Amino acid sequence: MNSNDQPFDPSFIAERYLGIKERVWRAVQKHGRDAASVKLVAVSKTFDAAHIKPVLDEGHRVFGENRVQEAIRKWPALRNRFEGLELHLIGPLQSNKVREAVAHFDCIQTLDRPKLASALASEIQKQGKHPRLLVQVNTGEEAQKAGVAPSKTEEFVAQCAKEFGLTVSGLMCIPPAKDDATSHFEMLRSLRSRLGLLDLSMGMSSDFEIAIDHGATIIRVGSAIFGSR
C-alpha cells in the first residue's frame, strides 16, 4: 500500500522524526560517540513532497531514495526551496541511469559491479561532480539481492581505485529479512576495518539502534519516520 493516498497529519510525521532523532542520540551516547558520528538518512521513497516537508521544516537535510526517476520527479523543486540538501541513492543503479544519478545524488550507496564503476567514472569526469560512493555488500549472499559477495569486496574496492580511479568511502548492506542482523553488521564492520574505509551504512527502522551498537556511521530509516509504505 502506498501511504501517499492516505490522509496524513504533518505534525505526526514531525513528531516521529524527532522521536527517531532522540533514539539515535541515545544509542550514540551509549557508546560515548559524538552525535555527528552517525548520519541519519531519512528514506522518503514512495512519499511525496507534502510528507517530506515536515521533516525538512524540522531542519533535516539528508534523505534517501531508491529510484533515480522518482528522485528526479521530487527533489529538484525541494532543492530550490531548501539549502544544504544531501540526497543518497540506496537502490540498485542501472548503467543507463548513471548520468542522472551523478547529476542528482550526493551519495551513491549501491556501487556493486565493474560495469557500473566504469560508467560512474566517466560521468564523474564529464560532470566534474563527485558523489560519495559506497559499495553494497551482499552479506547474506542472497541470489536475488544486489551487492558484491563479502569475499570479493576487497578485490572490487581495489579495482574501483586502480582501474577506474574511483574513491570508495565505505560499505553498505541490507541483511536478509529472515536473519538476525547482528552477524551481518559485524561482518560489514570487519570488512570496513580491513579495507580502512570510513562509512558503514547499515540499520533501518527495525534495527538502527543495533546497527549503531555495531559501529554504523550511516543509518537509513524510512517507515519509522514517514509511516508504512
Ligand SMILES: *Cc1c(COP(=O)(O)O)cnc(C)c1O
Ligand atoms: C527502504 C529502504 C530502507 C528503509 O527501510 P525502513 O524499514 O522503511 O526503515 C533502508 N535501506 C534501503 C536500501 C531501503 O531500500
